[in-house]
Amino acid sequence: MSDHPDDRIAQFTDQLRAESDKGPGHGFGRFARLLGGGLGLARSIAKAAKNKDAEPSDKDLLRMQELVTRLGTLKGLPMKFGQIMSYLEVDLPEETRALLSLLQTQSPATPWERVEAILREDLGGRAEPLLAGLERTPASIASIGQVHRGRLPDGTEVAVKIRHPDIEEAIQSDFRSAHVGMLFASAVMPGMGATAKDFMAEMEARLLEECDYDLEARRQIRFGALFADHPDIVVPAVHRDFGGRRVLTTTWEDGDDIEVFRSRATPEERDRAGAALFDFYIGTLYRHGLFHADPHPGNYHFRPDGRVVVFDYGCVREFEPEVAASFVALAHAVAADDRDRVCAALRGLGAEPSKNDDAYDHLRRLLRSFFGPMLIPGPHPIEGRIVFNSRQIMRDKMALARLRLPGRLMFLFRIRFGLFAVLSRLGSVNDWAAMERQFAEQSGITSA
Numbered sequence: 001m002s003d004h005p006d007d008r009i010a011q012f013t014d015q016l017r018a019e020s021d022k023g024p025g026h027g028f029g030r031f032a033r034l035l036g037g038g039l040g041l042a043r044s045i046a047k048a049a050k051n052k053d054a055e056p057s058d059k060d061l062l063r064m065q066e067l068v069t070r071l072g073t074l075k076g077l078p079m080k081f082g083q084i085m086s087y088l089e090v091d092l093p094e095e096t097r098a099l100l101s102l103l104q105t106q107s108p109a110t111p112w113e114r115v116e117a118i119l120r121e122d123l124g125g126r127a128e129p130l131l132a133g134l135e136r137t138p139a140s141i142a143s144i145g146q147v148h149r150g151r152l153p154d155g156t157e158v159a160v161k162i163r164h165p166d167i168e169e170a171i172q173s174d175f176r177s178a179h180v181g182m183l184f185a186s187a188v189m190p191g192m193g194a195t196a197k198d199f200m201a202e203m204e205a206r207l208l209e210e211c212d213y214d215l216e217a218r219r220q221i222r223f224g225a226l227f228a229d230h231p232d233i234v235v236p237a238v239h240r241d242f243g244g245r246r247v248l249t250t251t252w253e254d255g256d257d258i259e260v261f262r263s264r265a266t267p268e269e270r271d272r273a274g275a276a277l278f279d280f281y282i283g284t285l286y287r288h289g290l291f292h293a294d295p296h297p298g299n300y301h302f303r304p305d306g307r308v309v310v311f312d313y314g315c316v317r318e319f320e321p322e323v324a325a326s327f328v329a330l331a332h333a334v335a336a337d338d339r340d341r342v343c344a345a346l347r348g349l350g351a352e353p354s355k356n357d358d359a360y361d362h363l364r365r366l367l368r369s370f371f372g373p374m375l376i377p378g379p380h381p382i383e384g385r386i387v388f389n390s391r392q393i394m395r396d397k398m399a400l401a402r403l404r405l406p407g408r409l410m411f412l413f414r415i416r417f418g419l420f421a422v423l424s425r426l427g428s429v430n431d432w433a434a435m436e437r438q439f440a441e442q443s444g445i446t447s448a
Contacts, residue, residue: 008061008095015069065099069108077174077207079107079143101259101297107141115148115162122244129153130242130249134160142298144210144314149252157252158239161213168211175204202408206293210314213248220250220313226288232276234309253309255301258425267429269306274382274428276308278435281419286439289324291317295418297425317408317415323349328440334367335375342367350406370413373420373432382423382432 119127133151140147145163152158209215217238224235234253242249256264261273277300284290293315301309319327326348333341339360343353353363368375373382 015065061095061099077143077171080207098259107143109138109141110146110162110164112136114165115146118162118165118246119160122247123242126242130160140298142312144207145213145246145248150249152239152242156239158242158249159236159252160242161248161250163211163213163246168208171204171207171211175200206315206317209316212245213243213314214245216312216314217243217248219316220248223284223290223292223310223313223316226284226290227280230276230279232272232307233280234303234307236309236311253301253311255303255309258297258300258302258422261302262426265302267427270426271428271430272306273302273308274423274426275430275435277310277419277423277426278430278432279439280308280310281415282436283439283442285319285327286324286443289319289321291319291412291415293317293415295415295422297422300422317412319408324443330367331371331374331436331440334371337364339364349409351409370416374436375433377431377433379429379431381427381429382420 116131119131123130129152130150133153135149137148138146139149139159144167145161148160148162150158150160217240220235220238224237227233227235236250236253239249239251262270265273277295281292281295284292292310292313294312299310299312301311303309326345329348330342330345333345342364346353354360373380
Protein backbone atom coordinates (compact mmCIF):
# COMPACT_ATOMS: atom_id res chain seq x y z
CA MET A 1 0.00 0.00 0.00
CA SER A 2 1.09 3.63 -0.48
CA ASP A 3 2.89 5.23 2.46
CA HIS A 4 0.73 8.36 2.55
CA PRO A 5 -2.86 8.12 3.89
CA ASP A 6 -4.22 10.68 1.39
CA ASP A 7 -2.80 8.68 -1.52
CA ARG A 8 -4.29 5.46 -0.16
CA ILE A 9 -7.72 7.07 0.23
CA ALA A 10 -7.58 8.51 -3.31
CA GLN A 11 -6.57 5.15 -4.78
CA PHE A 12 -9.32 3.32 -2.95
CA THR A 13 -11.90 5.94 -4.00
CA ASP A 14 -11.08 5.22 -7.65
CA GLN A 15 -11.33 1.47 -7.01
CA LEU A 16 -14.67 1.84 -5.23
CA ARG A 17 -16.25 3.88 -8.02
CA ALA A 18 -14.94 1.44 -10.64
CA GLU A 19 -16.30 -1.60 -8.81
CA SER A 20 -18.88 -3.48 -10.88
CA ASP A 21 -22.35 -2.63 -9.56
CA LYS A 22 -24.53 -5.71 -9.30
CA GLY A 23 -27.49 -3.80 -7.91
CA PRO A 24 -28.74 -3.96 -4.33
CA GLY A 25 -30.03 -7.53 -4.77
CA HIS A 26 -32.74 -9.21 -2.73
CA GLY A 27 -33.61 -12.36 -0.84
CA PHE A 28 -31.21 -14.55 1.08
CA GLY A 29 -28.15 -13.52 -0.93
CA ARG A 30 -28.61 -9.88 0.03
CA PHE A 31 -29.44 -10.84 3.61
CA ALA A 32 -26.22 -12.84 3.98
CA ARG A 33 -24.04 -10.12 2.45
CA LEU A 34 -25.75 -7.42 4.51
CA LEU A 35 -25.53 -9.22 7.84
CA GLY A 36 -21.93 -10.22 7.25
CA GLY A 37 -20.96 -6.71 6.21
CA GLY A 38 -22.80 -5.05 9.07
CA LEU A 39 -21.40 -7.33 11.76
CA GLY A 40 -17.93 -7.13 10.24
CA LEU A 41 -18.08 -3.36 10.21
CA ALA A 42 -19.27 -3.22 13.81
CA ARG A 43 -16.36 -5.42 14.90
CA SER A 44 -13.82 -3.41 12.89
CA ILE A 45 -15.11 -0.12 14.28
CA ALA A 46 -14.98 -1.43 17.85
CA LYS A 47 -11.39 -2.56 17.32
CA ALA A 48 -10.37 0.75 15.71
CA ALA A 49 -12.01 2.83 18.45
CA LYS A 50 -10.31 0.75 21.15
CA ASN A 51 -6.92 1.41 19.54
CA LYS A 52 -7.65 4.96 18.37
CA ASP A 53 -4.16 6.26 19.20
CA ALA A 54 -2.41 3.45 17.31
CA GLU A 55 -1.69 3.50 13.59
CA PRO A 56 -4.06 1.01 11.86
CA SER A 57 -2.24 -1.90 10.25
CA ASP A 58 -2.34 -2.59 6.51
CA LYS A 59 -4.45 -5.66 7.31
CA ASP A 60 -6.99 -3.57 9.25
CA LEU A 61 -7.18 -0.98 6.46
CA LEU A 62 -7.67 -3.65 3.79
CA ARG A 63 -10.44 -5.21 5.86
CA MET A 64 -12.14 -1.82 6.19
CA GLN A 65 -11.84 -1.29 2.43
CA GLU A 66 -13.51 -4.67 1.82
CA LEU A 67 -16.36 -3.78 4.18
CA VAL A 68 -16.85 -0.32 2.67
CA THR A 69 -17.01 -1.89 -0.81
CA ARG A 70 -19.56 -4.47 0.35
CA LEU A 71 -21.82 -1.92 2.04
CA GLY A 72 -21.49 0.49 -0.89
CA THR A 73 -22.52 -2.23 -3.34
CA LEU A 74 -25.57 -3.15 -1.25
CA LYS A 75 -26.72 0.52 -1.11
CA GLY A 76 -29.80 1.38 0.98
CA LEU A 77 -29.86 0.36 4.63
CA PRO A 78 -26.32 -1.06 4.92
CA MET A 79 -24.79 1.99 3.25
CA LYS A 80 -26.76 4.21 5.65
CA PHE A 81 -25.30 2.12 8.46
CA GLY A 82 -21.77 2.93 7.30
CA GLN A 83 -22.57 6.62 6.80
CA ILE A 84 -23.89 6.99 10.33
CA MET A 85 -20.90 5.19 11.84
CA SER A 86 -18.53 7.50 9.95
CA TYR A 87 -19.62 10.55 11.92
CA LEU A 88 -21.22 9.24 15.13
CA GLU A 89 -18.17 7.19 16.14
CA VAL A 90 -15.92 9.97 17.45
CA ASP A 91 -12.98 7.78 18.53
CA LEU A 92 -11.88 6.42 15.16
CA PRO A 93 -8.33 6.88 13.80
CA GLU A 94 -8.37 9.48 11.02
CA GLU A 95 -7.59 7.10 8.15
CA THR A 96 -10.26 4.65 9.29
CA ARG A 97 -12.76 7.52 9.50
CA ALA A 98 -11.75 8.74 6.03
CA LEU A 99 -12.37 5.29 4.53
CA LEU A 100 -15.75 4.99 6.21
CA SER A 101 -16.66 8.56 5.23
CA LEU A 102 -16.44 7.60 1.56
CA LEU A 103 -19.87 5.99 2.00
CA GLN A 104 -21.31 9.50 2.39
CA THR A 105 -20.75 10.22 -1.31
CA GLN A 106 -19.13 7.22 -3.01
CA SER A 107 -19.96 3.63 -3.91
CA PRO A 108 -20.09 1.47 -7.06
CA ALA A 109 -22.16 3.38 -9.63
CA THR A 110 -25.37 2.28 -11.31
CA PRO A 111 -24.37 1.66 -14.97
CA TRP A 112 -25.14 4.44 -17.44
CA GLU A 113 -27.46 2.24 -19.49
CA ARG A 114 -29.77 1.81 -16.50
CA VAL A 115 -29.54 5.50 -15.61
CA GLU A 116 -30.57 6.43 -19.16
CA ALA A 117 -33.45 3.94 -19.08
CA ILE A 118 -34.81 5.37 -15.81
CA LEU A 119 -34.65 8.91 -17.19
CA ARG A 120 -36.57 7.93 -20.32
CA GLU A 121 -39.17 5.94 -18.35
CA ASP A 122 -39.81 8.72 -15.82
CA LEU A 123 -39.51 11.80 -18.03
CA GLY A 124 -40.63 10.58 -21.45
CA GLY A 125 -39.90 13.23 -24.07
CA ARG A 126 -38.47 15.55 -21.42
CA ALA A 127 -35.50 13.20 -21.01
CA GLU A 128 -33.88 14.13 -24.36
CA PRO A 129 -32.86 17.74 -23.55
CA LEU A 130 -31.64 16.56 -20.13
CA LEU A 131 -29.60 13.66 -21.52
CA ALA A 132 -28.00 15.94 -24.11
CA GLY A 133 -26.17 17.88 -21.40
CA LEU A 134 -25.66 15.14 -18.80
CA GLU A 135 -22.25 13.79 -17.75
CA ARG A 136 -22.11 10.00 -17.78
CA THR A 137 -19.81 9.70 -14.77
CA PRO A 138 -21.68 10.44 -11.52
CA ALA A 139 -20.46 13.30 -9.36
CA SER A 140 -21.52 11.47 -6.19
CA ILE A 141 -23.17 8.17 -5.29
CA ALA A 142 -25.35 7.84 -2.19
CA SER A 143 -27.40 5.11 -0.54
CA ILE A 144 -30.65 5.74 -2.46
CA GLY A 145 -29.45 7.33 -5.70
CA GLN A 146 -26.58 8.93 -7.56
CA VAL A 147 -26.01 12.47 -8.84
CA HIS A 148 -24.91 13.41 -12.36
CA ARG A 149 -23.84 16.91 -13.31
CA GLY A 150 -25.59 18.38 -16.33
CA ARG A 151 -26.61 21.47 -18.25
CA LEU A 152 -30.13 22.44 -19.31
CA PRO A 153 -30.81 23.83 -22.80
CA ASP A 154 -30.86 27.37 -21.35
CA GLY A 155 -27.35 26.88 -19.93
CA THR A 156 -28.33 26.33 -16.29
CA GLU A 157 -25.96 23.91 -14.56
CA VAL A 158 -27.89 21.23 -12.71
CA ALA A 159 -27.50 18.21 -10.46
CA VAL A 160 -29.64 15.29 -11.61
CA LYS A 161 -30.30 12.64 -8.96
CA ILE A 162 -31.42 9.24 -10.23
CA ARG A 163 -32.68 6.54 -7.89
CA HIS A 164 -30.82 3.23 -7.84
CA PRO A 165 -32.82 0.45 -9.53
CA ASP A 166 -34.70 -1.87 -7.15
CA ILE A 167 -33.62 0.08 -4.05
CA GLU A 168 -37.17 0.47 -2.71
CA GLU A 169 -37.71 -3.29 -2.81
CA ALA A 170 -34.32 -3.89 -1.18
CA ILE A 171 -35.18 -1.60 1.76
CA GLN A 172 -38.54 -3.31 2.26
CA SER A 173 -36.76 -6.67 2.19
CA ASP A 174 -34.19 -5.51 4.75
CA PHE A 175 -36.84 -4.44 7.24
CA ARG A 176 -38.70 -7.72 6.87
CA SER A 177 -35.68 -9.33 8.51
CA ALA A 178 -35.68 -8.76 12.26
CA HIS A 179 -31.93 -9.43 12.39
CA VAL A 180 -31.12 -6.72 9.86
CA GLY A 181 -33.48 -4.17 11.41
CA MET A 182 -32.09 -4.81 14.89
CA LEU A 183 -28.53 -4.45 13.63
CA PHE A 184 -29.35 -1.08 12.10
CA ALA A 185 -31.30 0.09 15.16
CA SER A 186 -28.39 -0.85 17.41
CA ALA A 187 -25.98 1.05 15.16
CA VAL A 188 -28.04 4.22 15.23
CA MET A 189 -29.07 3.93 18.87
CA PRO A 190 -26.89 1.51 20.87
CA GLY A 191 -28.91 -0.49 23.35
CA MET A 192 -32.10 -0.35 21.30
CA GLY A 193 -32.51 -4.13 21.43
CA ALA A 194 -35.42 -4.13 23.88
CA THR A 195 -37.30 -1.16 22.41
CA ALA A 196 -36.36 -1.26 18.74
CA LYS A 197 -39.71 -2.15 17.13
CA ASP A 198 -41.21 1.35 17.20
CA PHE A 199 -37.90 2.91 16.19
CA MET A 200 -37.48 0.45 13.31
CA ALA A 201 -40.96 1.30 12.02
CA GLU A 202 -40.02 4.99 12.11
CA MET A 203 -36.76 4.35 10.26
CA GLU A 204 -38.43 2.18 7.61
CA ALA A 205 -41.04 4.87 6.94
CA ARG A 206 -38.37 7.57 6.61
CA LEU A 207 -36.13 5.48 4.33
CA LEU A 208 -39.00 4.57 2.03
CA GLU A 209 -39.93 8.25 1.83
CA GLU A 210 -36.37 8.92 0.64
CA CYS A 211 -37.13 6.73 -2.39
CA ASP A 212 -39.85 9.15 -3.55
CA TYR A 213 -38.04 11.99 -5.33
CA ASP A 214 -41.30 13.75 -6.15
CA LEU A 215 -41.95 14.05 -2.40
CA GLU A 216 -38.37 15.21 -1.88
CA ALA A 217 -38.84 17.90 -4.54
CA ARG A 218 -41.88 19.28 -2.72
CA ARG A 219 -40.01 19.31 0.58
CA GLN A 220 -36.98 20.99 -0.95
CA ILE A 221 -39.16 23.69 -2.49
CA ARG A 222 -40.68 24.28 0.95
CA PHE A 223 -37.27 24.60 2.62
CA GLY A 224 -36.13 26.82 -0.24
CA ALA A 225 -39.00 29.23 0.44
CA LEU A 226 -38.26 29.24 4.19
CA PHE A 227 -34.57 30.05 3.64
CA ALA A 228 -34.85 32.25 0.55
CA ASP A 229 -33.67 35.31 2.48
CA HIS A 230 -31.29 33.59 4.89
CA PRO A 231 -27.78 35.09 4.65
CA ASP A 232 -25.90 31.86 5.36
CA ILE A 233 -28.01 28.92 4.09
CA VAL A 234 -28.42 27.92 0.44
CA VAL A 235 -31.13 25.45 -0.62
CA PRO A 236 -30.64 24.37 -4.26
CA ALA A 237 -33.57 25.33 -6.51
CA VAL A 238 -35.72 22.50 -7.88
CA HIS A 239 -36.43 22.19 -11.63
CA ARG A 240 -39.82 20.47 -11.62
CA ASP A 241 -39.99 20.07 -15.41
CA PHE A 242 -37.16 17.54 -15.20
CA GLY A 243 -38.30 15.46 -12.25
CA GLY A 244 -40.35 12.40 -11.35
CA ARG A 245 -40.62 9.76 -8.66
CA ARG A 246 -37.14 8.44 -9.49
CA VAL A 247 -35.54 11.62 -10.85
CA LEU A 248 -34.81 14.94 -9.12
CA THR A 249 -33.16 17.87 -10.89
CA THR A 250 -31.84 20.86 -8.93
CA THR A 251 -29.50 23.75 -9.59
CA TRP A 252 -25.83 22.75 -9.27
CA GLU A 253 -24.27 24.39 -6.20
CA ASP A 254 -20.49 24.40 -5.77
CA GLY A 255 -18.59 24.38 -2.49
CA ASP A 256 -16.03 22.52 -0.41
CA ASP A 257 -16.71 19.34 1.54
CA ILE A 258 -16.37 19.44 5.32
CA GLU A 259 -12.78 18.18 5.44
CA VAL A 260 -11.51 20.69 2.86
CA PHE A 261 -13.41 23.45 4.66
CA ARG A 262 -11.91 22.47 8.04
CA SER A 263 -8.41 22.59 6.59
CA ARG A 264 -8.65 26.08 5.10
CA ALA A 265 -11.34 27.94 7.08
CA THR A 266 -10.55 30.56 9.70
CA PRO A 267 -12.03 30.12 13.21
CA GLU A 268 -14.54 32.85 12.39
CA GLU A 269 -15.66 31.03 9.24
CA ARG A 270 -16.07 27.76 11.15
CA ASP A 271 -18.09 29.55 13.82
CA ARG A 272 -20.34 31.13 11.19
CA ALA A 273 -20.91 27.81 9.42
CA GLY A 274 -21.74 26.09 12.71
CA ALA A 275 -24.21 28.80 13.67
CA ALA A 276 -25.87 28.50 10.25
CA LEU A 277 -26.29 24.73 10.60
CA PHE A 278 -27.59 25.06 14.17
CA ASP A 279 -30.16 27.57 12.91
CA PHE A 280 -31.06 25.31 9.98
CA TYR A 281 -31.79 22.33 12.23
CA ILE A 282 -32.83 23.63 15.65
CA GLY A 283 -34.26 26.97 14.54
CA THR A 284 -36.39 25.33 11.85
CA LEU A 285 -37.76 22.84 14.38
CA TYR A 286 -38.91 25.66 16.66
CA ARG A 287 -40.16 28.04 13.98
CA HIS A 288 -41.85 25.60 11.61
CA GLY A 289 -41.98 22.18 13.28
CA LEU A 290 -39.69 20.82 10.54
CA PHE A 291 -36.51 18.82 10.89
CA HIS A 292 -34.10 17.92 8.09
CA ALA A 293 -33.45 14.41 9.37
CA ASP A 294 -30.17 13.44 7.70
CA PRO A 295 -27.36 15.55 9.20
CA HIS A 296 -24.37 13.72 7.78
CA PRO A 297 -21.31 15.62 6.49
CA GLY A 298 -21.84 14.54 2.88
CA ASN A 299 -24.99 16.67 2.73
CA TYR A 300 -23.16 20.01 2.94
CA HIS A 301 -21.00 22.22 0.76
CA PHE A 302 -19.20 25.14 2.36
CA ARG A 303 -18.69 28.32 0.34
CA PRO A 304 -15.70 30.69 0.59
CA ASP A 305 -18.15 33.51 1.34
CA GLY A 306 -19.29 31.69 4.49
CA ARG A 307 -22.57 30.26 3.23
CA VAL A 308 -23.52 26.60 3.64
CA VAL A 309 -25.32 24.64 0.91
CA VAL A 310 -27.61 21.96 2.36
CA PHE A 311 -28.55 19.00 0.16
CA ASP A 312 -30.85 15.99 0.38
CA TYR A 313 -34.40 16.63 1.58
CA GLY A 314 -35.62 13.07 1.24
CA CYS A 315 -35.66 12.50 4.99
CA VAL A 316 -37.67 15.27 6.67
CA ARG A 317 -39.67 14.96 9.88
CA GLU A 318 -42.56 17.28 10.69
CA PHE A 319 -43.82 17.76 14.24
CA GLU A 320 -47.01 19.31 15.59
CA PRO A 321 -46.74 22.68 17.45
CA GLU A 322 -47.52 20.85 20.69
CA VAL A 323 -44.40 18.71 20.24
CA ALA A 324 -42.20 21.78 19.81
CA ALA A 325 -43.75 23.30 22.94
CA SER A 326 -43.08 20.12 24.92
CA PHE A 327 -39.55 20.09 23.56
CA VAL A 328 -38.93 23.61 24.90
CA ALA A 329 -40.50 22.66 28.22
CA LEU A 330 -38.20 19.65 28.38
CA ALA A 331 -35.13 21.80 27.72
CA HIS A 332 -36.12 24.16 30.56
CA ALA A 333 -36.84 21.27 32.91
CA VAL A 334 -33.51 19.58 32.17
CA ALA A 335 -31.67 22.86 32.74
CA ALA A 336 -33.48 23.26 36.08
CA ASP A 337 -32.87 19.57 36.92
CA ASP A 338 -36.56 19.30 37.90
CA ARG A 339 -37.76 15.68 37.78
CA ASP A 340 -41.50 16.43 37.84
CA ARG A 341 -41.22 18.93 34.99
CA VAL A 342 -38.99 16.58 32.99
CA CYS A 343 -41.55 13.77 33.26
CA ALA A 344 -44.44 16.10 32.39
CA ALA A 345 -42.63 17.36 29.28
CA LEU A 346 -41.78 13.81 28.21
CA ARG A 347 -45.44 12.82 28.50
CA GLY A 348 -46.19 15.73 26.18
CA LEU A 349 -43.80 14.11 23.69
CA GLY A 350 -45.60 10.78 23.91
CA ALA A 351 -43.18 9.05 26.28
CA GLU A 352 -44.07 7.08 29.40
CA PRO A 353 -41.24 7.78 31.86
CA SER A 354 -40.78 5.11 34.51
CA LYS A 355 -41.23 5.96 38.20
CA ASN A 356 -38.24 3.76 39.01
CA ASP A 357 -35.38 5.82 40.51
CA ASP A 358 -32.64 3.93 38.65
CA ALA A 359 -34.49 4.37 35.37
CA TYR A 360 -34.87 8.10 36.00
CA ASP A 361 -31.16 8.44 36.80
CA HIS A 362 -30.39 6.85 33.43
CA LEU A 363 -32.91 9.14 31.73
CA ARG A 364 -31.44 12.19 33.46
CA ARG A 365 -27.94 11.38 32.20
CA LEU A 366 -29.24 10.80 28.69
CA LEU A 367 -31.18 14.08 28.60
CA ARG A 368 -28.29 16.08 30.02
CA SER A 369 -26.15 14.67 27.23
CA PHE A 370 -28.89 15.42 24.68
CA PHE A 371 -29.12 19.06 25.81
CA GLY A 372 -25.43 19.19 26.82
CA PRO A 373 -24.30 22.18 24.71
CA MET A 374 -27.30 24.16 25.94
CA LEU A 375 -26.42 23.61 29.61
CA ILE A 376 -23.09 25.42 29.30
CA PRO A 377 -23.36 29.23 29.35
CA GLY A 378 -21.42 31.38 26.92
CA PRO A 379 -19.51 30.54 23.72
CA HIS A 380 -17.89 27.09 23.62
CA PRO A 381 -17.14 24.28 21.15
CA ILE A 382 -19.28 21.16 21.02
CA GLU A 383 -16.92 18.42 22.10
CA GLY A 384 -16.97 14.94 20.62
CA ARG A 385 -17.30 13.46 24.09
CA ILE A 386 -20.95 14.62 24.14
CA VAL A 387 -21.73 12.21 21.30
CA PHE A 388 -19.50 9.52 22.79
CA ASN A 389 -21.08 9.84 26.25
CA SER A 390 -24.59 9.69 24.82
CA ARG A 391 -23.79 6.47 22.98
CA GLN A 392 -22.26 4.97 26.12
CA ILE A 393 -25.39 5.86 28.10
CA MET A 394 -27.58 4.21 25.48
CA ARG A 395 -25.72 0.89 25.65
CA ASP A 396 -27.65 -0.05 28.81
CA LYS A 397 -30.45 -2.07 27.16
CA MET A 398 -32.55 -2.67 30.26
CA ALA A 399 -32.46 0.95 31.36
CA LEU A 400 -33.33 2.14 27.86
CA ALA A 401 -36.27 -0.26 27.71
CA ARG A 402 -37.67 1.23 30.92
CA LEU A 403 -37.69 4.71 29.36
CA ARG A 404 -40.42 3.65 26.89
CA LEU A 405 -39.62 6.44 24.45
CA PRO A 406 -41.64 6.53 21.18
CA GLY A 407 -39.84 5.85 17.92
CA ARG A 408 -40.13 9.41 16.64
CA LEU A 409 -38.48 10.73 19.81
CA MET A 410 -35.62 8.24 19.53
CA PHE A 411 -35.26 9.36 15.91
CA LEU A 412 -35.03 12.97 17.09
CA PHE A 413 -32.29 11.93 19.54
CA ARG A 414 -30.30 10.37 16.71
CA ILE A 415 -30.67 13.48 14.56
CA ARG A 416 -29.61 15.81 17.35
CA PHE A 417 -26.56 13.72 18.23
CA GLY A 418 -25.73 13.59 14.52
CA LEU A 419 -25.83 17.39 14.37
CA PHE A 420 -23.59 17.59 17.44
CA ALA A 421 -21.10 15.25 15.73
CA VAL A 422 -20.99 17.51 12.64
CA LEU A 423 -20.59 20.68 14.74
CA SER A 424 -17.86 18.99 16.76
CA ARG A 425 -16.04 18.06 13.55
CA LEU A 426 -16.31 21.66 12.35
CA GLY A 427 -14.85 22.97 15.61
CA SER A 428 -17.41 25.79 15.74
CA VAL A 429 -17.53 27.97 18.86
CA ASN A 430 -20.86 29.65 19.62
CA ASP A 431 -23.22 30.44 22.48
CA TRP A 432 -25.49 27.49 21.70
CA ALA A 433 -27.70 28.01 24.75
CA ALA A 434 -28.44 31.63 23.82
CA MET A 435 -29.15 30.63 20.23
CA GLU A 436 -31.65 27.95 21.24
CA ARG A 437 -33.41 30.33 23.65
CA GLN A 438 -33.62 32.89 20.87
CA PHE A 439 -35.17 30.38 18.46
CA ALA A 440 -37.81 29.44 21.04
CA GLU A 441 -38.61 33.08 21.82
CA GLN A 442 -38.83 34.03 18.14
CA SER A 443 -41.31 31.24 17.55
CA GLY A 444 -43.44 32.34 20.51
CA ILE A 445 -42.87 29.02 22.29
CA THR A 446 -42.02 29.30 25.95
CA SER A 447 -43.54 26.21 27.55
CA ALA A 448 -45.76 23.23 26.93
